[in-house]
Amino acid sequence: MDQPTVSHTSELLSDMPTTLTNCDREPIHIPGAVQPYGFLLCLDERTQRVVQASENTQALLGIPANELVGAGLEQLLPPTHLAELHALWPTLTEAPRLLGVQLHHTPNQPFYKLIVHRYDGLLWAEFEPVASNDPSVVDLGTLNTVLSQMLSATTVLDFCQHAVEQVRSITGFDRVAMYRFAADESGEVVAEAKRPDLDPWLGLHYPATDIPQQARAMYLKNWLRFIPDASYRPAALVPVRNPTTGRPPDMTYAVLRSVSPIHLEYLHNMGSAATMTISVIREGKLWGMITCHHLTPLLVSYELRELCLFIGKTFSALLPTKEQQDLHVYQLHIQKTQTRLFDQMNSSANFVAGLYQHPTTLLDVFACSGAAICFEGELLTLGTTPTPDQIQDVVAWLHQHATEDVFYTDSYARLNPAGVAIRATASGILAITLAQETNDYILWFRPEQLQTVTWAGRTQKVETKADGQIFLSPRQSFEAWKQTVENTAAAWQPLEIEAAQEIRLHIADIRLKIFNELQARATSLSRLNAELERSNDELDSFAYVASHDLKEPLRGIHNYSIFLLEDYADRLDAEGVSKLQTLVRLSQRMEALIESLLQISRVGRLDLTLVPTNMNELVTGVLELLAPRLEQTHTTVVVADALPTVLADPIRLGEVFNNLITNAMRYSNDSEKYITIGMASDTLPNFPAPEQFDVFFVRDQGIGIDPKHHENIFKIFKRLHAQDKYGGGTGAGLAIAKKMIEKHGGKLWVESVLGKGATFYFSLPKAL
Amino acid sequence: MKTSFVNPILVVEDSLEDFTALGRAFRKHALPNQLLRCEDGDQALEYLQGYGQHPDWPSHLPAFILLDLNMPGTDGRTVLDVLKHDPRLLSIPVIVFTTSANHRDVEECYRLGANSYLTKPIEYTVLEEKVELIIQYWLQASQLPLSI
Numbered sequence: 001m002d003q004p005t006v007s008h009t010s011e012l013l014s015d016m017p018t019t020l021t022n023c024d025r026e027p028i029h030i031p032g033a034v035q036p037y038g039f040l041l042c043l044d045e046r047t048q049r050v051v052q053a054s055e056n057t058q059a060l061l062g063i064p065a066n067e068l069v070g071a072g073l074e075q076l077l078p079p080t081h082l083a084e085l086h087a088l089w090p091t092l093t094e095a096p097r098l099l100g101v102q103l104h105h106t107p108n109q110p111f112y113k114l115i116v117h118r119y120d121g122l123l124w125a126e127f128e129p130v131a132s133n134d135p136s137v138v139d140l141g142t143l144n145t146v147l148s149q150m151l152s153a154t155t156v157l158d159f160c161q162h163a164v165e166q167v168r169s170i171t172g173f174d175r176v177a178m179y180r181f182a183a184d185e186s187g188e189v190v191a192e193a194k195r196p197d198l199d200p201w202l203g204l205h206y207p208a209t210d211i212p213q214q215a216r217a218m219y220l221k222n223w224l225r226f227i228p229d230a231s232y233r234p235a236a237l238v239p240v241r242n243p244t245t246g247r248p249p250d251m252t253y254a255v256l257r258s259v260s261p262i263h264l265e266y267l268h269n270m271g272s273a274a275t276m277t278i279s280v281i282r283e284g285k286l287w288g289m290i291t292c293h294h295l296t297p298l299l300v301s302y303e304l305r306e307l308c309l310f311i312g313k314t315f316s317a318l319l320p321t322k323e324q325q326d327l328h329v330y331q332l333h334i335q336k337t338q339t340r341l342f343d344q345m346n347s348s349a350n351f352v353a354g355l356y357q358h359p360t361t362l363l364d365v366f367a368c369s370g371a372a373i374c375f376e377g378e379l380l381t382l383g384t385t386p387t388p389d390q391i392q393d394v395v396a397w398l399h400q401h402a403t404e405d406v407f408y409t410d411s412y413a414r415l416n417p418a419g420v421a422i423r424a425t426a427s428g429i430l431a432i433t434l435a436q437e438t439n440d441y442i443l444w445f446r447p448e449q450l451q452t453v454t455w456a457g458r459t460q461k462v463e464t465k466a467d468g469q470i471f472l473s474p475r476q477s478f479e480a481w482k483q484t485v486e487n488t489a490a491a492w493q494p495l496e497i498e499a500a501q502e503i504r505l506h507i508a509d510i511r512l513k514i515f516n517e518l519q520a521r522a523t524s525l526s527r528l529n530a531e532l533e534r535s536n537d538e539l540d541s542f543a544y545v546a547s548h549d550l551k552e553p554l555r556g557i558h559n560y561s562i563f564l565l566e567d568y569a570d571r572l573d574a575e576g577v578s579k580l581q582t583l584v585r586l587s588q589r590m591e592a593l594i595e596s597l598l599q600i601s602r603v604g605r606l607d608l609t610l611v612p613t614n615m616n617e618l619v620t621g622v623l624e625l626l627a628p629r630l631e632q633t634h635t636t637v638v639v640a641d642a643l644p645t646v647l648a649d650p651i652r653l654g655e656v657f658n659n660l661i662t663n664a665m666r667y668s669n670d671s672e673k674y675i676t677i678g679m680a681s682d683t684l685p686n687f688p689a690p691e692q693f694d695v696f697f698v699r700d701q702g703i704g705i706d707p708k709h710h711e712n713i714f715k716i717f718k719r720l721h722a723q724d725k726y727g728g729g730t731g732a733g734l735a736i737a738k739k740m741i742e743k744h745g746g747k748l749w750v751e752s753v754l755g756k757g758a759t760f761y762f763s764l765p766k767a768l
Numbered sequence: 769m770k771t772s773f774v775n776p777i778l779v780v781e782d783s784l785e786d787f788t789a790l791g792r793a794f795r796k797h798a799l800p801n802q803l804l805r806c807e808d809g810d811q812a813l814e815y816l817q818g819y820g821q822h823p824d825w826p827s828h829l830p831a832f833i834l835l836d837l838n839m840p841g842t843d844g845r846t847v848l849d850v851l852k853h854d855p856r857l858l859s860i861p862v863i864v865f866t867t868s869a870n871h872r873d874v875e876e877c878y879r880l881g882a883n884s885y886l887t888k889p890i891e892y893t894v895l896e897e898k899v900e901l902i903i904q905y906w907l908q909a910s911q912l913p914l915s916i
Contacts, residue, residue: 548838548867555890556785562892563792591890 026260028214032241032248033234034126034256035227037299038112040237041068042249043123048072048089051122051242052249054256056235060127061106065238073125078104085116092118094221094253098302101127113302120250122242128255128302142170146311150318155329159322160191163290163315167308168193171300173276173292177201180288183491184208185216186481187288189455203455206477207484210266216286219279221252224309226276227259229297230267234258255302267293269473274298276305278312282319290315327495330366334499337365342506351510355442356380362442365503366496370425370445375434385445386422393418395439398431406501407431410446413487420487423448428489430496432504434511442503446489450482543601547594554594558587589730596732600716603739608649610744615643615696618650619677622657626665633673635665640678644694646764652740656748659733660698660760666726667758668702675700680761686749693746693763701757710750714738737762776802778830780812780847781865782839789892790834793899799907801831809842813850816857829860832883832906837866837873845876852881859913861906 034040034054039061042052049072053065061076068075073082081101088097099114113128146166153159160178168176175198178191185208192202211219219225235258242249251257267275272293280288290312300308337360345354352375355362362371363383370385374395379388386394397416398407408430413419419426428446455478561583569577616639623630623637630637657677664675676699682690705713705720712718719731734748741748741762752758777794781787787805794803804826806812812833815825833851837844844864851857861883866873869887877885886902889895906912 544868544870545838551867551888551890552783552786555789555888556783558890559785559789559792559892559895563789588890 026212026214026262028212028260029218029250029252029257030248031234031251031258031260033236033258034251034254035229035232035258036235037228037232038126038128038256039235040127040254040256041073041125042237042242043073043125045118045121045123048123051244052237052239054235055238060129061103069238075105076103077101081114088116089118089123092116092123094119096253096255098306100130103127115255115302117253119253120242121244122249124254126255129299130301143307143310147314150311150314153322154325156319156322156326157190159315159318161193163311164191164193166311167278167290167292170304170307170311171276171292171298173274173294173298173300174198175201175293177291177293178280178288179291181208181286184484185211186484187211190288201455201474203453204474204478205453205455205481205485206474207481209480210477215260215263218252219277219286219289220281220284223279223281223312224276224305225257225259226255226300226305227264227267228274228299230264230273230275231297232258271295276300276308278308279316280312280319281316282323287316287319331495334366334495338499338502338506341365341503345506345510351507351514352380356382362444365499366444366493367446367490368428368430368444369447372441372443372445374439374441374443376438376440383445384425384447386426390422390426391443394422394426394429394431394443395441398433398441399439402431402433405433405504406497407433408492408497408500410491411488423487424451427487428492430492430500432500432507434504434507442500442507444500446492449485449488449490452490539601543598547598550594551591554587554591558584558591561587592730593732596716596730596736600732600736600739603736603743606649606652606740606743608652608743610647610649612645613648613650613653614645615653618654619643619657622654622661626658626661629662630665633665634671635673635675637661637675637677640676643677643679643696644766646694646766648744648764652743656737656740656762657698659737663729663733663760664698664700664702664758666729667721668700670701673700673702684761686761688747688763692766694766695761695763697759697761699757699759704754704756705750705752705758706754707752710752713750714748774800774802775828775831776804776826778804778806778812778815778833779865780806780809780833780839780844781836782808783836786836786888789895790899793892793896794903796896797900797903799903801907802826804830808839809844809847812847813842816851816860817854829857831912832861832863834863834865834902835882837864837868837877845880848877848880848882861910861912863902863906 034056036054036056036059039057040052040054041050043049044051049070050068053068055065057063057065057068063075073085077085081099084099088099094117096115096117099116100111101114102109102111111130113130115124115126115128117124149162149166150159153162160180164176164178167173175192175194177189177194179187180190181187187206187208187210189201189204192200194200237248241247267273270293272295274294274297276292278290279286280290290308340358340360341355341362343354344358344360345351348354348357352373355373361382362373368383370381370383372382372385372391373380374391379391381388381391385391394412397418401415408428409415410428411419412427412429413423425447426445427448430444430446432442434440434442561580564572565577565580565584572580619639661675661677665673676697678697678699680687680695680697682695684695687693687695709720713720714734716732716735718735719729738748741764745765746763748760748762750758750760777799779787779790781790791803804815806815812835815822816829819825819827819829835844835847844866848862848864851860851862858881862881863884863886864877864882865886865888867888874885886898889898
């Protein structure tokens, strides 16, 4: 425990006026005076005789203090009390013990509470008058109610609210507030019970300096301080200095301890005529205080104060549990939200969408006002954030200055002066890096704390005294606090940072998974490719072997039929001869089919040799090759347009033209046939992007093709006509031609009406 | 002009029917050269590399070889490769005579040193034409090496 130790400062100080600037060094534990509503006797531990007495004995008992010094208590108390005390002294510690006493030797024989403790080498006897409104007993029922209420509180704030309400109902103070200290020791009013006509203090913040260090240290030892009348005039000890130590006695545990004049002024400015404060201590540290104020002087009986102290200690004892509860609830919330986010990310095609496109977003994970996703050059914002440009600046700054995976600050402006511009929305920044070396971040923003304070008095003016001196007041405290927290947001809690880290890891996992899947896909693709290649090779050799092995017996059948015809013609009748001729014809047809099959199985895997090809020359060459057959069939071919140069495999393209021209020549019943070759205009339906493709056509005036067959004719071995009609091809030609064109990146299609001729079009990518 | 050359003509062919058709086409020309058949590559190599050592086999090397490519066991490509690497045999003209019109086969055979590449036609008349051409070209028009 690192409690601030109270140093016994220079004695001179007690004789100097205390000001706001030196109050941190004011020796408040040795004021050498008491509040005059009661009187104090300090006794020698050994002799139990009075060493020092407060000067107000004169006023309260009619006995001057100096007359009491050196004497025992016999002149005040009857023997019964003396005997009680005598039994008590040896066991006494700094923990106070209470006796009810009647001062028999004093006029009117008043009743007093006698509070005794041992400290600083002295026995302390403090006499408090009995308040008129005292309940005769502390009621156990009340205690039970108090406790069960406290136990049932589900949040720290509820818990605070119960505590202040109980203390107010027990004591009757006009205002009871719960102050909670932040990590920087500044305070905030988090709960309040008050008279309805008073201004609320709820939400009020005040700076750490409002409660000086040595006071905080004392509050850890002495849990309850009480001032029934803040306008009192201190009653000095007689003598002020303890003869043994040569200094005023240490009043840390004294009930009547006189307080700092600064504090009294503070109370006065607050309009507080009576006050009581109870420490809330969590694990040896001052967590906060229950503070009570009254507009008029108020004497709360010692028993009731004890009850409040009990509440304070109980509160302190239960506090960790309640905070744990709060934390647990928050933790559960974070976990639940995280899980939902993770599910959303996992189920979205694009995992980033899972962070913002659903009811649950990044904003919901933990307390923040805005968030941004900066991913692959895109910027998405949620809630209240700086402008996109400002966020980009933050990201650029992070990229340079934040090397960790998780970066957080509650005051960005303190790290980067340019951050002042965005303090309203982003004083606090929590950022996670999604990828090293890139500017991929997720950021959460918290506004400047000042923007979120809801104290009703925050807009009041600062009061100053007539002579221009600052006037201590809640408003003044608030102003002072404001300056300490400018550009600062509520701090990021460890569990929030942890949650952000988990989100980062999850995203990393997802990305790794995606990467692995891609890898796996690539691997399986290359495996498939290898398999495909192998099966292609197998198919190749299958087609090859099959064609070879099929052709061999076919040749045998063919040849032997021929031999039969040649060698046995004289022994065969006409029918036998015709059957053998059919056998010869069928074997030839079979061979043609096998040959086509072999061709088509190769087309798909042909490696084209693309070269700039002058289509005019190519067509001319094809026509020269076909010239004899064209002549035979009385076919005229006209090339209608100048043809362009394209990037193509001239041999394959020649085969396509050859096939189309041959078809045009065959499928006609006219004695004179006309074929036109040319370029299609881009007004043609089905014309692909004209800036990318050239479209060629081969047009005939032949028998045409019924549109219902327009697809079929491109299927392998699909024939529309009997074998003995139109030159009887195998039905592979168009299928091969179509594949060839597709290999070139083009398309081959037909436009035709039955009986009206046909036009075959094919497109080729333009040579750019 | 008729050559008095009477070295055998070796046909390496696994298909009996193909060989029969070939033999029939050759017989039309009543050649003095014996038409020898090896059923597969191994047999062909055995004869060619060990000619003269086997009493049942001719003691002469063939005037030329008609070589089928696709045969069970040692195929024609291997036979061709071995022949063209054997200093004693590499001058014998090898005419690949096969079903395959695959340009890859054609390329490979010429690369291995084939002297000619002909495809087996399906129609017997075409076969007869090709055989006639072979005889005219290799036995009449061409000068064959004397070392054989």
